[in-house]
Amino acid sequence: MRYFEGYRCGNCERDVPAGSAAGECPSCSGPLLARYDLGILKRNVTREEFYGPGRGIWRFRDLLPVYSREISLGEGNTPLIEAPALASTAGCGRLYIKNEALNPTGSFKARGMAAAVSRLVDLGARAGVIPSAGNAGLALAAYGAAAGLAARIYIPSVTPEGVEEECAAYGADVRTIEGILPDAARAMADDGFEEGEFAISTFREPGRVEGKKTMAFEIEDELDGRTPRWIIFPTGGGTGVVAFWKAYLELEELGWLAGEKPRIVAVQSEGCAPVVKAFESGAETMTTWPVPVTIASGIRVPGSRADRQVLRALRETGGTAVSVTDEAILDAAYGMARGAGIFPSPEGAATLAGLIKLTAAGTIGPEDPVVIVNTADWTRYRFMLER
Numbered sequence: 001m002r003y004f005e006g007y008r009c010g011n012c013e014r015d016v017p018a019g020s021a022a023g024e025c026p027s028c029s030g031p032l033l034a035r036y037d038l039g040i041l042k043r044n045v046t047r048e049e050f051y052g053p054g055r056g057i058w059r060f061r062d063l064l065p066v067y068s069r070e071i072s073l074g075e076g077n078t079p080l081i082e083a084p085a086l087a088s089t090a091g092c093g094r095l096y097i098k099n100e101a102l103n104p105t106g107s108f109k110a111r112g113m114a115a116a117v118s119r120l121v122d123l124g125a126r127a128g129v130i131p132s133a134g135n136a137g138l139a140l141a142a143y144g145a146a147a148g149l150a151a152r153i154y155i156p157s158v159t160p161e162g163v164e165e166e167c168a169a170y171g172a173d174v175r176t177i178e179g180i181l182p183d184a185a186r187a188m189a190d191d192g193f194e195e196g197e198f199a200i201s202t203f204r205e206p207g208r209v210e211g212k213k214t215m216a217f218e219i220e221d222e223l224d225g226r227t228p229r230w231i232i233f234p235t236g237g238g239t240g241v242v243a244f245w246k247a248y249l250e251l252e253e254l255g256w257l258a259g260e261k262p263r264i265v266a267v268q269s270e271g272c273a274p275v276v277k278a279f280e281s282g283a284e285t286m287t288t289w290p291v292p293v294t295i296a297s298g299i300r301v302p303g304s305r306a307d308r309q310v311l312r313a314l315r316e317t318g319g320t321a322v323s324v325t326d327e328a329i330l331d332a333a334y335g336m337a338r339g340a341g342i343f344p345s346p347e348g349a350a351t352l353a354g355l356i357k358l359t360a361a362g363t364i365g366p367e368d369p370v371v372i373v374n375t376a377d378w379t380r381y382r383f384m385l386e387r
Contacts, residue, residue, distance in 0.1 A: 002066045003041040007032040007206050010309045018065065021123050023204045024305075031306040032206040033246060034065050038253050047256040051221045057111050057214040063250055064210050067118040071147045073104035075111050076214055080222040080371070083340040086352065087370075091359035094369040096228070097342055098219060105138045106377035107298075107345075108215065112208030112239060113139035116200050117147050119207040126196030127152055131184035133236075133297045134163045135376050140200060141170035152197070154184040160297060160380040180292060181301060202237035203305035209243045216247035219371055225258045229368040230319070232354055234347035234375055235266035235275055236301030238310035245313030262371070264319040266310065267354035269294035269326060274303055279314055279321035286311075295326045295383070296346035298376060320363060324353040330387055332356070333378070346381055348374030 007016040011030030016022050025032060045062055057076040058064070080096050087095035100108035113136070120128055127150035130140050137153040144151035151172040155164060156179050167174045177184040185201065193199065202208070220227065233240045241264055248261040266275045272292035278285065289302035304310055314321055324332075326346075333349035336342050344352075351372035358364045378384060 003036045003038070003062060004064070004066045005035050005037055008035050010306060019122075021198070023199055023206065031203040031242075031309060033242075033309075034206055034210050036063060036250065038250060042254050047254075050256070051217075057114055057211055060214050060217050063213070063217070064115065065119065065207060067115075067122050069118060069121050069147075071114055071118045071121065071143055073110065073114070073142060073146055075103050075114050075211075076218065078102045078218070080219060081340065081342065086336065086339040089335065089339060090352065090355050091366055092355060092364055092370045093229075093367045095355075096223075096369075096371045097336070097340060098215060098371055098373045099342055100215070100373060100375050101342075101345065101348070101377040105135070105142045106379070107135035107139065108212060108240065108373070108375045109135045109139040110143070111214055112211040113143045115207035115211030116205050117143040117149060119205070120149060120198055120200070121147050123198065124196070125198050126150060127198070128200040129188060129193060129197050130154070130200045131181060131188050132159075133181050133300060134159050134380060135298060136202075137167050137172070137174075138163060141167040141172035144172065145170045154188045156180045156184045158297065158300075161382070162380060202239055209239050209246065212239055212243035213247040215240075215373070216244050216251070220251065220256075226369070227257055227259050228262050228371045230265060230364055230370045231262045232265040232267060232351040232370065232372045234296065234299050234350045234373070235268055235310070235321075236299040238266075238275070238304040238306050240373070240375070241266050241313050242306055242309045245309070245317065248317070261317050264313055264317045265354060265358065266314055266319075266321040267350045268299055268321070268323045269296055269329065269350065270323045271326065272300050272302060273323040275307075275310060276321040276323045278307065278311055284308060284311060295381075296329060296350055298345065298347040299350065320358070322354045322357055324350055324357060328353040328357070330384065333384055334387070336374075342374060343378045344374040345376035345378050346384065347376060348372075
């Protein structure tokens with residue numbers, strides 16, 4: 001039995017049918033979020049059954065949209081590694097690193113793209129089209145190849161070295177655009193879409209949030225219900241933050257949490273911090289960051305199409321937003337490597353830098369259990385070795 005009912009706009013709450021080709025709300029262009037009949041699910045499935053045997057994100061199909069073909073390259077099942085030495089250095093309680101670098105294509109984007117490409121196959125799509133700073137484009141190229149779906153990827157000229165060639169190796173049509181991610185997005189819009197081509201960019205496709213939601217399910221399973229006090233995530237477009245928020249709302253409604261939902265923290269670079277600025281000012285929406293500058297290309301994103309949902313996620317969970325310097329990101333990368341045996345991406349390192357800043361401020365207490373997420377492999381950021 002499946003419990004997926006369709007989609008609902010996160011802004012105007014318009015309901016959109018499950019089989020709709022709409023990637024965003026037809027009324028207001030807001031983000032579409034999947035909805036489930038949680039009442040029936042609760043009557044039919046126990047927590048133990050939900051977390052029963054299986055591998056990959058499709059193990060959690062009771063809380064994923066229904067697709068006729070579930071595309072997979074083995075995503076999910078990434079390790080949750082306890083880091084006691086880092087916990088002592090950072091000044092928190094038990095500290096865990098969710099290492100998403102071990103996904104196919106090297107990042108958490110694989111989870112979202114597995115679901116998104118599965119949806120496009122059901123829609124009879126010919127191609128997926130995306131602007132990307134690197135990891136999302138790589139995931140689309142790989143999962144598109146696995147599904148027999150063409151991919152067209154617009155990457156900014158500041159994308160880490162090797163991304164263009166790797167996307168092309170999967171057979172993708174890669175177009176390098178001078179500038180940063182918004183410039184690549186504008187080029188995609190200017191080129192337009194032919195019949196059978198679908199935009200699969202952040203919050204213009206509802207499957208990506210659902211696939212990334214499985215990070216939370218794995219954390220709950222691995223900690224055996226000992227929900228962490230804080231989850232710290234590097235934030236660009238915001239799908240990760242919204243995914244965690246949505247997952248824990250669903251688990252709470254199902255009665256499958258032993259305690260309170262975790263407090264979610266969005267970490268950004270001081271050179272590109274629209275979430276932090278909006279959160280600290282009490283705003284409900286974000287202002288586009290004028291000149292985004294940071295070594296962490298995955299969070300060099302000047303705004304979000306789901307700004308309302310990102311800010312709600314932080315506030316409703318009692319979380320916060322924090323910005324860190326690029327120097328602190330590099331310090332944290334080497335600290336994580338030497339203190340936990342994980343050399344993270346700059347975005348992943350930002351979570352440790354954010355944790356250190358929040359414990360120093362007293363926001364996170366010395367007994368608080370914390371999960372930080374290393375979202376990607378470091379190998380596409382080889383400049384980090386030049387320090």
